[in-house]
Amino acid sequence: MDNGGIRMKSPQGRWVLFTTVLGSGMAFLDSTVVNVALPELGRTLGATMSGLQWTVNAYTLTLAGLILLGGSLGDRYGRRKIFVIGVVWFAVASALCGLAPDVEVLVLARALQGVGGALLTPGSLAIIQSSFARADRPRAVGAWSGLGGVAGAVGPLLGGWLVETAGWRWVFLINLPIAALVVAVAARHVPETRDESATGRFDVLGAVLAALSLAGVTYALIEVGTPASVPAGVAGVLLGASFVVLEIRRSRGGPVAPLVPVRVFASREFTAINAVTLVMYAAMGVVFFLLVVELQVAAGFSPIAAGSAMLPVMILMLLLSPRSGDLARRIGPRIPLTVGLLMVAAALVLLSRVGPGATYLTDVLPAVTLFGLGLSAAVAPLTATVLATADERFAGVASGVNNAVARTGGLLAVAAIPPLVGLTGTAYTSPTAFTAGFHSAMLISATMMTAAAVLTVVTIRTNAMKEPERVPSRKASCDLCAPPLDQGAEVRERT
Numbered sequence: 001m002d003n004g005g006i007r008m009k010s011p012q013g014r015w016v017l018f019t020t021v022l023g024s025g026m027a028f029l030d031s032t033v034v035n036v037a038l039p040e041l042g043r044t045l046g047a048t049m050s051g052l053q054w055t056v057n058a059y060t061l062t063l064a065g066l067i068l069l070g071g072s073l074g075d076r077y078g079r080r081k082i083f084v085i086g087v088v089w090f091a092v093a094s095a096l097c098g099l100a101p102d103v104e105v106l107v108l109a110r111a112l113q114g115v116g117g118a119l120l121t122p123g124s125l126a127i128i129q130s131s132f133a134r135a136d137r138p139r140a141v142g143a144w145s146g147l148g149g150v151a152g153a154v155g156p157l158l159g160g161w162l163v164e165t166a167g168w169r170w171v172f173l174i175n176l177p178i179a180a181l182v183v184a185v186a187a188r189h190v191p192e193t194r195d196e197s198a199t200g201r202f203d204v205l206g207a208v209l210a211a212l213s214l215a216g217v218t219y220a221l222i223e224v225g226t227p228a229s230v231p232a233g234v235a236g237v238l239l240g241a242s243f244v245v246l247e248i249r250r251s252r253g254g255p256v257a258p259l260v261p262v263r264v265f266a267s268r269e270f271t272a273i274n275a276v277t278l279v280m281y282a283a284m285g286v287v288f289f290l291l292v293v294e295l296q297v298a299a300g301f302s303p304i305a306a307g308s309a310m311l312p313v314m315i316l317m318l319l320l321s322p323r324s325g326d327l328a329r330r331i332g333p334r335i336p337l338t339v340g341l342l343m344v345a346a347a348l349v350l351l352s353r354v355g356p357g358a359t360y361l362t363d364v365l366p367a368v369t370l371f372g373l374g375l376s377a378a379v380a381p382l383t384a385t386v387l388a389t390a391d392e393r394f395a396g397v398a399s400g401v402n403n404a405v406a407r408t409g410g411l412l413a414v415a416a417i418p419p420l421v422g423l424t425g426t427a428y429t430s431p432t433a434f435t436a437g438f439h440s441a442m443l444i445s446a447t448m449m450t451a452a453a454v455l456t457v458v459t460i461r462t463n464a465m466k467e468p469e470r471v472p473s474r475k476a477s478c479d480l481c482a483p484p485l486d487q488g489a490e491v492r493e494r495t
Contacts, residue, residue, distance in 0.1 A: 006133065020125070020144060027116075030117075032159075045106065050223060055107060059110040060114065060285075061218055063121070065210045065214050066115060067122055067404045069207040070082065085119055121403050125144065125399040131191055142321050146321025147321075154314050156306065161307065163304075164302065164303050210404075214411060216236025218412070269389040269461060274386070274405045276337070278408065282445075286417050289414045290442075291309070291310075293434070320373070324340075334461065336377045341374065341449050341450070350370065351367045386398060421436075423438075
């Protein structure tokens with residue numbers, strides 16, 4: 001057994017993978033399953049376009065703002081423990097969403113859901129990274145990425161079926177039995193792991209500053225043109241700058257550990273792959289937010305037909321993502337990631353043709369098939385590179401950073417692009433108005449995907465996954481930067 005870790009083909013390995021995929025998939029599914037219910041939800045609760053944006057972004061806001069703290073909590077107190085707490089929190093908040101009497105209560109409950117997601121999401125990937133034998137990690141991460149992508153793709157289908165058969169409230173209530181199953185299996189089969197060297201107090205102030213900064217900028221983008229938008233935007237930027245200054249100061253020493261140890265960014269590839277993540281997931285956030293609404297509002301699809309439009313993505317990611325992880329391990333992540341991003345960009349150009357009178361076979365299927373092939377090629381190498389270029393002791397923090405970057409990209413894009421392309425007020429009730437904005441949004445998203453591909457070519461080494469860059473051992477004056485690796489520990493790490 002490599003490094004004493006769990007083998008992927010063992011019974012326990014399969015249970016660990018099942019639990020982490022189901023738990024994180026529940027959170028990822030909820031970020032897409034809601035989208036197909038937005039038109040019906042908006043009509044029922046009398047929401048405007050900004051209300052629909054907040055329904056999506058309230059969840060992403062707290063998830064992105066607190067996910068770094070969630071990763072640190074897992075590293076300190078046990079990744080399985082924090083993962084399970086997050087699953088339970090998520091289930092309770094889901095029940096509140098399902099019972100919400102108006103859009104204001106729904107938005108508040110969605111924000112609480114994001115807190116649960118911030119606890120469970122980094123823990124799921126950190127459990128894989130710290131539990132599996134080194135030789136099996138790329139394939140395990142690939143399977144996690146692919147099956148997690150399946151959850152995101154099946155979300156609109158499940159949401160459409162629930163909206164048509166049981167009502168939009170069951171889009172949230174369906175999480176309760178899933179959460180119960182995850183908790184039961186995790187308690188029995190998932191080993192507990194933690195960073196034994198972690199010390200110091202948690203950076204609660206840093207987490208609050210990050211969340212408030214994102215809230216201010218998001219409000220300014222969604223509510224652009226209102227009297228409070230400019231002050232909110234300025235406050236968000238200032239709070240973001242304060243967060244950066246605080247983290248730099250705390251990384252120099254003191255009793256409070258920063259959310260992100262400076263040494264996490266010692267690897268150029270780790271910093272670069274997070275920049276790619278930001279742009280890639282910004283574009284994806286716009287697609288998942290607008291596509292299923294366009295299919296219903298403009299093309300006349302039913303909720304279940306609009307949701308099932310993404311089935312090719314689900315199938316392709318299920319079949320190809322683990323193989324993509326293996327390929328990236330053999331030839332490096334740069335080529336698969338670049339090709340995948342360019343394929344997704346081409347798919348978004350094809351999606352820009354969808355509008356009134358569109359049919360699935362000629363206008364939707366070719367685009368979503370290419371979209372699925374591109375994601376299958378890109379997601380697993382991206383995720384594996386994030387973990388391979390960070391020190392293993394910071395598995396939860398590295399996962400949290402990348403998740404925060406991904407959610408932040410989607411959050412800001414969903415807030416900024418709809419108003420930019422004219423999707424405001426009750427535009428979602430007008431096929432003509434919504435289609436014009438949708439076409440522009442898809443072309444903007446395709447441009448962002450192309451930019452991510454160029455960034456990958458310029459910044460990611462072919463052998464980035466073969467051996468993480470190491471920071472030379474040196475004395476650290478505080479627990480914030482983590483104890484330096486001794487030579488023996490580094491040798492053991494590599495063997």
